[in-house]
Amino acid sequence: MTLPARHAVASREECAALDRQDPLAGLRELYELPAGLVYLDGNSLGPLPRATAGRVARTVREEWGRGLIRSWNDAGWIELPQRVGAGIAQLIGAQPDEVVVADSTSVNLFKVLGAALRMRPDRPTIVSERGNFPTDLYIAQGLIEQLGGRHELRLVERDEIAGALDERTAVLMLTQVDYRTGSRLDMGVLTARAHGVGALTIWDLAHSAGAFEVELGEAHADLAVGCGYKYLNGGPGAPAFLYVARRHQAQFRQPLAGWMGHAAPFAFETGYRPAEGIGRFLCGSPPVLSMVALETGVQTLLAAQPLGGMAALRRKSIALTELFIDLVEHRCAGLGLQLASPRDARLRGSQVSWRLDDGEQGFAAIQALIARGVVGDFRAPDILRFGCAPSYLRYTDVWDAVEQLRDVLETRAWDAPAFRQRGMVT
16 A cells, blocks of 8 residues: 555554555564564665575575485575576566576676676776765776776766766666665666667666666666675575676676586586576575575565565555655654655655764664664764665554654763764674
């Protein structure tokens, strides 16, 4: 269902009524969520699907414990990268043979960027957004160094991206949804602009895959990467995925030519021959235990398909984020919060971010919320970030979170030494 007119929800009881009418409400039971906890950090680490522990235990006890090495064939371990990739393909508008699961997002970006630069040998420029996620920029910088400094990474502001593309551009490398604000780029428009000057596109889908409908095929995207531990709920450090459009696969030679990307790994040839299709983007042996956890996370998300799939999840995501914005602006007025996310839902991913002028206060406020059972996170220098994953978040959760946020700021509960202590992960 969709939320009533803006500013129409004025009580927790009305939010509870929305929960009762929600056709996706039953999906929440597919996840392990501690009682009394409002989890708004699925854009950083998704919760544990109920089926995952049993699936991993079965892999350990039965497939590994009893099947031993036979399970590479008998249990289909060797097929996991393509099998899980085919499941993810359903969520991102790709064909089953265009996605494979392997390595980390950073390693996969190294692979596809290296392959893309090889396809545009006479073009020296990689264009990206100045505010892109740092690891993406680091990977590009490192690859440029490895290639002898013949390329340049040109960083521009978000509103300058289209104008920065020209005949020198080899690759446009972007993250579809900004990790801080949730601001969403138009994949179709920017891909078309890149193709208009002869450049290739690489899209980082870390905050897109599993959060809303992604249409790689419809947008004619060339390449994409994404992680498995956010909206795909694959667990901490879950393997990542990469996408290569079918039209490019035969031409692409990736820089990490490992044995699993060979045309015949168990022929043990001394010379490298790339596998056909998406398999050539593999490198080493698949991490089976984490792969089966990710497969379960993807299957849990695909359980929404009979209920309308990603389109239905997106409608609820918009309703949740609209409610969050409306409640904060009405119930937390005058407490210093400024909306950092786009107000237009079409330009927003599945999160809502707020700024506080005092970054130290913002960090402490998030710690105070966590202590009260409302889990969001903080991104320097001043962003309070709240993910709204529609498969398990309730409208009453949003109400409760905003009430706790109001109280933390109004009473200055954040102003305590314990809430100023920073760990390595914020």
